[in-house]
Amino acid sequence: MRTCVRSFLATLFLVILLACGGGSSTPTTNPTPTPTPTPSPTVTSVSVSCSPTTVDVSTTAQCNATVSGTGSYSSSVTWSASTGSIDKTGLFTAPASATTATVTATSTQDTTKYATASITVRAKSTPPPTTPRSNHVVLVMEENQSYSTVVGSSAWPNLNHLIATGALATNYYADTHPSIGNYFMLTTGQILSNDDNSTTVYSADNIARRMLSSSVSFRVYAEGITRGYLGGNTGLYLIRHNPFAMLSDIADSATVANSVLWPFTQLTIDLNAHALPAFTYIVPDVDDDAHNGTPQQADSWLQTNVITPLSTDPAFQSGGDGVLIIDFDEAADSDTTHGGGHVAAVFWGPGVQSGYKQTSSTAYQHESMLATMMELLNLSNPPGSAANAPVMNEFFVRQ
Numbered sequence: 448m449r450t451c452v453r454s455f456l457a458t459l460f461l462v463i464l465l466a467c468g469g470g471s472s473t474p475t476t477n478p479t480p481t482p483t484p485t486p487s488p489t490v491t492s493v494s495v496s497c498s499p500t501t502v503d504v505s506t507t508a509q510c511n512a513t514v515s516g517t518g519s520y521s522s523s524v525t526w527s528a529s530t531g532s533i534d535k536t537g538l539f540t541a542p543a544s545a546t547t548a549t550v551t552a553t554s555t556q557d558t559t560k561y562a563t564a565s566i567t568v569r570a571k572s573t574p575p576p577t578t579p580r581s582n583h584v585v586l587v588m589e590e591n592q593s594y595s596t597v598v599g600s601s602a603w604p605n606l607n608h609l610i611a612t613g614a615l616a617t618n619y620y621a622d623t624h625p626s627i628g629n630y631f632m633l634t635t636g637q638i639l640s641n642d643d644n645s646t647t648v649y650s651a652d653n654i655a656r657r658m659l660s661s662s663v664s665f666r667v668y669a670e671g672i673t674r675g676y677l678g679g680n681t682g683l684y685l686i687r688h689n690p691f692a693m694l695s696d697i698a699d700s701a702t703v704a705n706s707v708l709w710p711f712t713q714l715t716i717d718l719n720a721h722a723l724p725a726f727t728y729i730v731p732d733v734d735d736d737a738h739n740g741t742p743q744q745a746d747s748w749l750q751t752n753v754i755t756p757l758s759t760d761p762a763f764q765s766g767g768d769g770v771l772i773i774d775f776d777e778a779a780d781s782d783t784t785h786g787g788g789h790v791a792a793v794f795w796g797p798g799v800q801s802g803y804k805q806t807s808s809t810a811y812q813h814e815s816m817l818a819t820m821m822e823l824l825n826l827s828n829p830p831g832s833a834a835n836a837p838v839m840n841e842f843f844v845r846q
Contacts, residue, residue: 636831
């Protein structure tokens with residue numbers, strides 16, 4: 448019995464001792480964190496941009512530099528220029544002569560890091576020419592010939608002579624294939640149809656509507672039709688080559704059609720009477736416009752029936768305001784550049800720059816021709832895409 452009591456007391460003592468935290472233990476300590484090292488300030492790159500990148504002599508451009516790096520790097524730079532001058536804010540002042548300037552931004556923290564930008568300095572530009580006003584604009588459309596088969600070709604000697612004494616658009620393109628859409632673009636600023644067999648009458652806004660509302664006289668002289676003819680193809684006449692006959696402003700009124708649509712023989716009568724309208728549209732038949740006939744035939748017809756008679760009219764002599772335009776509806780079907788391929792467009796007359804070949808890189812199309820004809824006729828707000836097309840004023844004598 449005593450043995451059991453002693454054992455019980457010993458066990459009880461041990462329990463009490465443990466409960467009171469008796470015994471020994473090793474204290475736990477938290478390690479001190481290692482601080483993250485601060486990176487050294489480093490410049491990794493410099494970039495430069497200037498606006499504008501082309502300036503006239505003695506004018507300015509603003510340049511800006513961007514410095515990239517790590518750490519607490521400096522974003523400041525020093526500026527220098529190979530010609531002209533540049534201040535500490537990056538404002539570049541061009542020199543007094545045309546050149547190319549190189550602008551350099553160098554990191555102030557690390558001079559091995561820098562960047563450059565080029566600025567073209569041009570001679571002070573002269574105002575662009577303006578399209579003159581004319582009361583005698585004549586448009587002749589030829590057919591289905593690429594630029595390369597016309598310009599410089601022995602098949603078109605008379606037209607190439609006209610080019611030598613007039614102006615040539617070297618970067619001019621039709622809008623589509625086949626023909627009809629190009630004729631509508633020239634009159635409405637839209638490709639209303641690509642169905643060459645269509646005789647649909649369209650009510651879209653157009654140059655005829657503008658001329659009628661502004662009392663600008665105009666006539667269509669077409670081979671193979673009678674006065675006021677509103678029918679379809681007949682003989683060698685194709686209605687798709689005469690978009691005016693498919694515009695509601697003319698096709699819906701016999702009175703207007705009789706005043707606008709004339710047989711080609713009337714042109715000689717009007718020329719002899721010095722009574723050309725403000726706008727003349729000439730429609731050769733398919734044998735005379737290079738559609739079915741040869742280029743040589745079209746070129747000869749053009750010289751005999753248009754160029755020679757116009758050259759004797761006062762409007763196309765010195766001091767006159769006449770403008771003759773020879774345009775092609777589309778290139779060969781294999782050429783789809785800009786839709787309808789590369790074609791020739793020629794201007795000739797007293798107000799046209801003689802012997803001028805296009806120097807701008809602008810790509811002109813039939814909507815530009817429409818906009819240009821309307822400017823010549825002093826008609827505002829060209830319809831369709833002609834409203835935003837570049838006007839071909841570079842081909843005229845500066846006003």
